[in-house]
Amino acid sequence: MERSLKEAAQELKARVEAGRERRFPVMGLKGAANALALREAALSLSRPILAITALASEAETLASEVAFFLDEPNDVDAAAARVHLLPAWELRPFAQLSPPPDVQAAQLAALYALLRTPAPLVVTSVEALMMQTIPRRLFEESVVRIALAERVDLEALVEELSAMGYQRVPQTEEPGDFSVRGGIVDVFSPLYHRPVRFEFEDDLVTSIRHFDAASQRSLGEVDEATVIRTRHVAAAVLYERRLVDLIAMRCAEIGMVRKETGELTETLENGLLFPGVELAMPYLFEGGLKPVLDYVPKNAVA
Numbered sequence: 001m002e003r004s005l006k007e008a009a010q011e012l013k014a015r016v017e018a019g020r021e022r023r024f025p026v027m028g029l030k031g032a033a034n035a036l037a038l039r040e041a042a043l044s045l046s047r048p049i050l051a052i053t054a055l056a057s058e059a060e061t062l063a064s065e066v067a068f069f070l071d072e073p074n075d076v077d078a079a080a081a082r083v084h085l086l087p088a089w090e091l092r093p094f095a096q097l098s099p100p101p102d103v104q105a106a107q108l109a110a111l112y113a114l115l116r117t118p119a120p121l122v123v124t125s126v127e128a129l130m131m132q133t134i135p136r137r138l139f140e141e142s143v144v145r146i147a148l149a150e151r152v153d154l155e156a157l158v159e160e161l162s163a164m165g166y167q168r169v170p171q172t173e174e175p176g177d178f179s180v181r182g183g184i185v186d187v188f189s190p191l192y193h194r195p196v197r198f199e200f201e202d203d204l205v206t207s208i209r210h211f212d213a214a215s216q217r218s219l220g221e222v223d224e225a226t227v228i229r230t231r232h233v234a235a236a237v238l239y240e241r242r243l244v245d246l247i248a249m250r251c252a253e254i255g256m257v258r259k260e261t262g263e264l265t266e267t268l269e270n271g272l273l274f275p276g277v278e279l280a281m282p283y284l285f286e287g288g289l290k291p292v293l294d295y296v297p298k299n300a301v302a
Contacts (some may be wrong), residue, residue: 033064033295036191040084041301042070042121048114048300049121056088056125063123070121078109079191079226086124087290088131089210096276105175111139112191112228114295124292132281132289134232139295146198147224150205161187161225165231172212176230182233189227232278235271244268245285246283 014236038051053059063085067074070115072083089099099107113120142164146152158180158276162168166178172186172195177238179186188195192210197218209221237243244265251261267274282288296302 025068032065032069035062035069037123038062038066039069042066042119045117045301048119048297050296050300050302051121051123052129052302053123053125056090056127059087059123059125060085062116066121067121070218077195078106078113081113082119082121084113084120086122086128088125088128090127091280094279096279098273098275098278101174101176101231107133108139108229108232109190111292111295112143114297114300115140116143116279123190133292133295134229134281135285135287135290136294139229142229144227146205146208146227147223148205148208151203152198152200152205154180154183154200154203157185159236161208161227162236164227164229165234166233171216185261186229187227189225190230191226191228194219196222196227198225214248231286232281233273235273236282238268238271238273238277238280243280243283247280250283 039048041049045176051059051062053062063083064273066079067083070082072081078084085106086101089103091097091099100118101149107128110120110122110124114122115136142160144157144164158168158178161178166176166187169179171177172179172188175188175190177186177188177195184201185198185200186195187198194210195213197207197209197211198205207221208223208225210219211217212219247268251264254262270278
């Protein structure tokens with residue numbers, strides 16, 4: 001079995017390099033054989049792989065099995081992982097609910113992997129691929145990489161974190177939190193299992209280290225860290241007059257009760273994230289939302 005899978009992966013690699021085939025058919029394999037075949041493809045091909053399942057539950061199982069066969073630890077940071085799960089929101093259309101923070105974080109980490117890592121293996125479902133998401137250009141502009149001995153405008157960094165969906169709190173404990181104490185900025189990025197602490201002296205980065213969110217104890221220094229968006233809609237953008245006016249106009253078009261329209265616009269003007277705020281995403285980005293497939297590299301194997 002192992003030998004035949006290796007031979008199949010080698011044949012696939014030859015076809016892809018010749019430009020004749022961009023799909024890796026694993027139909028007909030049963031159980032964990034799908035994951036084992038993907039492992040062989042990942043080891044043989046130095047390019048992105050997109051594995052698509054019919055159901056969201058199947059994607060989660062397949063991602064877990066592929067990670068097992070690739071000896072990837074369960075606690076590996078998304079920044080260093082080879083296997084990524086791109087989950088679906090699994091919400092009814094127009095439900096007044098927001099995707100859980102961990103689901104949004106996993107989606108954004110997988111999109112980052114497709115954009116910025118050389119050969120990610122992203123497992124997803126048909127439902128997830130049907131989603132519209134943040135335009136690729138905007139996502140790329142919101143990736144912040146900070147290195148030791150680099151000069152960073154502290155005030156600009158705080159504003160950028162708010163625009164990327166981070167919530168400013170007294171103490172960083174949960175993913176999506178950030179806090180500022182003098183020249184110390186703590187950020188919990190979706191790319192890491194532990195928050196990151198940046199120390200500044202006159203805008204010069206003097207220390208970067210991970211720390212335990214519960215005890216606030218340092219866990220070791222690193223040379224650099226990357227911060228990406230933590231949620232699709234940031235509270236900081238809800239204040240914009242253009243957004244409030246567009247939504248008020250839409251409420252009038254669909255005949256929403258004036259009282260409900262007033263409550264909604266007041267919530268937006270106060271910058272409050274309410275359940276289902278992601279329904280406002282089409283009004284947030286110039287040109288509207290874009291398909292997830294916009295993030296898939298041209299040399300990817302599906």
